[in-house]
Amino acid sequence: MKALGAPLSEEAVRSLHAGDEVTISGLVYTARDEAHMRAMEMHERGDPLPFDLQGMAVYHCGPIVVQDGDGWKLVAAGPTTSSRMNSIEPSFIKAFGVRAVIGKGGMSKPTIEAMKECGCIYLAFTGGAAVLASQGIKDVRKVDWLDLGMPEAIWQLETDGFGPLIVAIDAHGHSLYDDVDKKVCANVKGIRKDLGL
Amino acid sequence: MQYDDELIEEVTVRLLKTAATTLPTDVLEALERARQTETDQVAKVQLETILKNVELGEMHMLPMCQDTGLPLFYISGHCDEAIIPAIRRGVERATMTIPLRPNVVDPITRMNSGNNLGDMMPLIHFEPADHEHTDITLMMKGAGSENMSALRMLTPTQGIKGIKEFILDTVVTAGGKPCPPVIVGVGVGGTADLACHLAKKALLRPINRRSENDSLRHIEIEMTEALNRTGIGPMGLGGRSTVLGVNIESASCHTASLPVAVSLQCWAARRASARIFPNGRALFSTEGFW
Numbered sequence: 001m002k003a004l005g006a007p008l009s010e011e012a013v014r015s016l017h018a019g020d021e022v023t024i025s026g027l028v029y030t031a032r033d034e035a036h037m038r039a040m041e042m043h044e045r046g047d048p049l050p051f052d053l054q055g056m057a058v059y060h061c062g063p064i065v066v067q068d069g070d071g072w073k074l075v076a077a078g079p080t081t082s083s084r085m086n087s088i089e090p091s092f093i094k095a096f097g098v099r100a101v102i103g104k105g106g107m108s109k110p111t112i113e114a115m116k117e118c119g120c121i122y123l124a125f126t127g128g129a130a131v132l133a134s135q136g137i138k139d140v141r142k143v144d145w146l147d148l149g150m151p152e153a154i155w156q157l158e159t160d161g162f163g164p165l166i167v168a169i170d171a172h173g174h175s176l177y178d179d180v181d182k183k184v185c186a187n188v189k190g191i192r193k194d195l196g197l
Numbered sequence: 198m199q200y201d202d203e204l205i206e207e208v209t210v211r212l213l214k215t216a217a218t219t220l221p222t223d224v225l226e227a228l229e230r231a232r233q234t235e236t237d238q239v240a241k242v243q244l245e246t247i248l249k250n251v252e253l254g255e256m257h258m259l260p261m262c263q264d265t266g267l268p269l270f271y272i273s274g275h276c277d278e279a280i281i282p283a284i285r286r287g288v289e290r291a292t293m294t295i296p297l298r299p300n301v302v303d304p305i306t307r308m309n310s311g312n313n314l315g316d317m318m319p320l321i322h323f324e325p326a327d328h329e330h331t332d333i334t335l336m337m338k339g340a341g342s343e344n345m346s347a348l349r350m351l352t353p354t355q356g357i358k359g360i361k362e363f364i365l366d367t368v369v370t371a372g373g374k375p376c377p378p379v380i381v382g383v384g385v386g387g388t389a390d391l392a393c394h395l396a397k398k399a400l401l402r403p404i405n406r407r408s409e410n411d412s413l414r415h416i417e418i419e420m421t422e423a424l425n426r427t428g429i430g431p432m433g434l435g436g437r438s439t440v441l442g443v444n445i446e447s448a449s450c451h452t453a454s455l456p457v458a459v460s461l462q463c464w465a466a467r468r469a470s471a472r473i474f475p476n477g478r479a480l481f482s483t484e485g486f487w
Contacts, residue, residue: 021242034307064263064298075296076263081341081374104341105373105433126243127341127376127432128262128465129250149309150299164242166434176239177373180435183428188369191423197362 001164007055008099010119016167018174022123023163027141027156028102029053030061032080034152035145036088043095050144051156053096057123060085060103062151064130065140072140074157078130079104082122090114102165106177112169122169124176136162198276201477202283205333208471208479209287212335213268214295216469217260220251221483223403224380224441224466231378231431231438240436247431247464262465265297266337268319271401274328275475281321284333288313300340322394330474332486334401337467342375343460348393351455357412360385360457361420367459368424368440373433376463378441380404381424384458385413387448395446396460401468403484404442413445431464441466 004012006026016022029051031039039049063077082103085092090110092098099120101107104127115121125133139158146153169175220228228251232244254261268288272280291297292313301315302308313319347367351359364383371379384395408414420443430436441464450456472480480486 019239062263062298064260064265064296066296076260076298078263080264081344083374104376124432124434126246126250127373128264128339128463129246130263131253131257131259131261132246132250133263134259135253149302149307149311151309164246166239166242168434176434180428180430180433181372183435184369184372187426187428188365191365191426192362195358195361195365195419195423197358197365 003161006057008057009055010099013099013119013121014171016121016170018167018170018176020167022165022167023136023161024057024100024165025160025162028057028059028159028162030059030063030155030157032060032062032152033084034148035154036085036092038145040088040091040095051154053098055097055099057100057102058098059157060101063155065150065155072143074134074137074140076130077133077137077157078128079125081105082107086111093118093120106168106175112173112175115169115171116173119171121167121171123165124168125163125165133162136160198279200280200283204473204477205280205283206287206290208333208473209284210291210294211481212333212469212471213288213291213297214258215481215483216335216337216467217265217295217297218254218258219483220261221403221466221468223405223484225251227404227441228378228464231441235436235438237430237436239434240430240438243431243434244438260295260297262339263298264339264341265300266339266467267300268313269336269338270319270321271324271334271398272321273324273332274326275331276323276325278323284319284321285314288319330472332470332472334470334485335468336401339463339465342379342463345371345375345461346459348389348456348458350389351457353453353455355455357416359455361416363457364420364443364459365423369427369429371461372429375461376465377429377433378431378438378464380441380462380466381420381443382460382462383443383445385445385447386450387456389456391448392456392458393460395448396458399444399446400460400462400466401485402444404444406487408445410447413447417443417445
């Protein structure tokens with residue numbers, strides 16, 4: 001298993017291939033539907049974001065976090081379905097220089113293309129594995145946009161050996177989900193026949 | 198009807214805590230079997246991660262998944278709507294103490310209520326029956342799987358073939374999004390809304406229990422085998438374990454219709470039941486009372 005450290009260089013990202021197993025350490029930023037939308041609106045207006053995503057990993061995750069004195073304590077932080085961000089992710093990657101997107105379920109063609117063009121990868125974490133995920137997260141550094149609600153806010157997480165993550169879409173345009181789709185398509189033909197459909 | 202409000206609130210909190218942190222035995226056994234049959238390396242990693250996570254959640258009494266879902270209640274036996282306020286208080290308290298993720302928002306403004314309470318939320322179904330006891334069953338339904346729900350109004354001539362085709366289409370279209378291996382709940386017959394209700398209720402039946410109806414049992418077995426040949430696999434990354442089981446419930450329907458609904462349940466099939474007796478004694482189970 002390869003250990004990645006954020007911020008990530010383009011070279012490090014391009015050296016990985018679909019199917020590789022990795023872990024990540026360093027800062028990871030959660031972002032879901034609402035955060036993606038707000039970030040893009042601000043970018044289009046020319047307003048700076050309250051954080052810098054250059055070379056960073058964005059995590060499709062709406063964690064459970066509790067207040068702990070002056071800070072925050074993470075309870076559970078598994079991935080959410082990435083396809084909800086399909087329409088916005090390509091421009092998000094291009095606008096902010098994100099090098100890794102962590103999520104579940106994969107993303108569509110335009111995102112795969114943007115990842116290839118900019119040097120970015122998609123890392124699949126097992127959906128629902130929220131307690132295991134939180135064990136790889138050492139600290140909650142900061143929260144922005146809490147007005148969006150706990151799940152939709154941007155949480156800056158200090159990770160240490162977060163994973164196991166599977167490189168499911170690499171920076172060369174190879175997606176494991178596309179491979180699976182092709183196989184499923186072929187299998188379904190046989191299944192339909194056997195079911196008499 | 199008179200309820201011991203404190204007891205109902207306590208039971209509600211306990212059901213939420215149990216369901217959020219502990220996987221029912223039937224589901225855990227099915228996941229363990231899936232892990233043993235997988236040969237694909239990526240699929241193995243997914244199932245091992247799931248099982249390790251379940252163990253950690255139970256050990257630390259923490260929610261196994263951060264999407265603690267919408268709490269859905271099914272109340273049967275000796276029951277009526279006077280029980281609602283105590284259940285709502287239980288949900289609010291559990292949200293703070295377990296803690297659960299506040300998931301309930303206004304559908305238009307998207308404003309989060311912060312306590313998992315909202316208009317008609319939590320959703321509470323009643324099935325009054327002439328029993329002395331009250332059964333409260335909870336399902337915590339995450340959005341990843343719920344978003345893949347589907348309803349199809351078949352024509353009667355499409356029959357069993359149409360039902361099988363719709364189940365296959367729904368699972369294939371959903372792919373990795375509902376966090377497979379999933380449990381497939383199917384509602385056959387009734388009306389559009391009843392079919393959806395039955396599909397959801399089907400998910401409450403332990404997956405090692407087959408339908409008592411011969412035709413439905415046959416479809417359950419045949420479709421479980423068929424869906425596991427699709428190759429979608431755990432998390433849609435490929436492999437043999439796409440579904441843990443198929444549960445079908447049915448109701449009579451109009452002579453001109455054949456409604457079919459499919460409700461998918463992620464591997465984190467969080468459910469718990471309590472049976473409350475008139476003397477205040479409560480029994481708990483994650484496999485329900487069958």
